[in-house]
Amino acid sequence: MSTAEIVDEPVARTLASLGQDVVQPPPERDTSSDAPKAASTQDFRYLVYYVWSELPPAEKPAEIVLRAFKDIPVGTPAEEIKRASDAFGLDFNFMMAVAKIESGFNPNQRTGSYIGLFQLSYYEFGKFGFGEIRSPRDNAVAAAYKMITEGIQFEWITHRTPDKSDLYLIHQQGWEGAAEHISRPARSAWKSMCATSEGREKGEKWCKRAIWGNTLPTFKRTWKSVDNVTSEAFVGMWRGRVAEFYAKYVAIAAAVSQ
Incomplete structure (x- = not known):
């Protein structure tokens, strides 16, 4: 077991009401030619407010995000995890760790009823995602929105700001x-x-x-x-x-x- 420390740094209520170590600030604009393409990903954290809404959005949050990505060719699992993390303001390294544990970065991995990069069930994917469960992009976007939504529900019940673990x-x-x-x-x-x-x-x-x-x-x-x-x-x-x-x-x- 690693002795690496995961620090929980609660902050004032954010969009997702999650710890500062999990929800990241908006990326600064980098106009240099060698800046990673993912840095320009549109910020979709406003969609998290639908978690509190009594009325569902006209479109699923995942569908809104994926439509914005439609002209971008689907990349490697790591690239799609980066894209989904940036879209919802999640810590990319944390999401990489989760995907490594869940599927070893295999978008076709299936364990019982759990499928894809983040091992989602069809029920979970239908609730939080949109598209094809085995697509690394669609699975990563669904997992990111699921992570934030359930983190909020956890905090409602426990009155504890969830950390990465x-x-x-x-x-x-x-x-x-x-x-x-x-x-x-x-x-x-x-x-x-x-x-x-x-x-x-x-x-x-x-x-x-x-x-x-x-x-x-x-x-x-x-x-x-x-x-x-x-x-x-x-x-x-x-x-x-x-x-x-x-x-x-x-x-x-x-x-x-x-």
């Missing part, structure tokens, strides 16, 4: 699951999942699979059984994993910029 846990376990894990650390992790609306509906077997199926092999060998995994241990495992990959992509970005 929280956002990954929310992405994987749902905002209810993340809130249950964090609020009851000593409880068995699968029981925390069963305390969610989805867990109550699907039952104990599903809850145990949601935990054990998302437990890293090294930790499975240590814990032996899903019954030995507390919410605190489960959260700690993923905090370390996110920190490890986040530190890696920050270092890569720093090396490239030199």
Whole structure:
């Protein structure tokens, strides 16, 4: 487990009401010829206000963003993650870490009912995205909007500004699951999942699979059984994993910029 530290720096309410370390300020305009193309991506953070709206937008936020990209050829997974991150003001290195954990940057990756760069279900993609779930662009845009939306819902319930680790846990376990894990650390992790609306509906077997199926092999060998995994241990495992990959992509970005 990496010792890299993820710092949560709560700030005054922002568009997404997320920590300063996750939601980035608008990029400064760079007119130099060697500036990355993604730096000129239009800022779509205003779309986050629809999370609070009682009326749905006339068009899905993802559809609005993707229409603005229609004349830009679809790039590599990393390029599309950068484009989606910039559009919603998310930390690119964090989004890279999530995609690495979820799919290893394979847009065709499928694990059960979860598909694409950010391993979204068809239900999640239909709710937050638009287009083709296996498209790296469409999947990244859906994941970015999902990340911000569920981060807001998490904060409503916990009164806690989510940091990077929280956002990954929310992405994987749902905002209810993340809130249950964090609020009851000593409880068995699968029981925390069963305390969610989805867990109550699907039952104990599903809850145990949601935990054990998302437990890293090294930790499975240590814990032996899903019954030995507390919410605190489960959260700690993923905090370390996110920190490890986040530190890696920050270092890569720093090396490239030199």
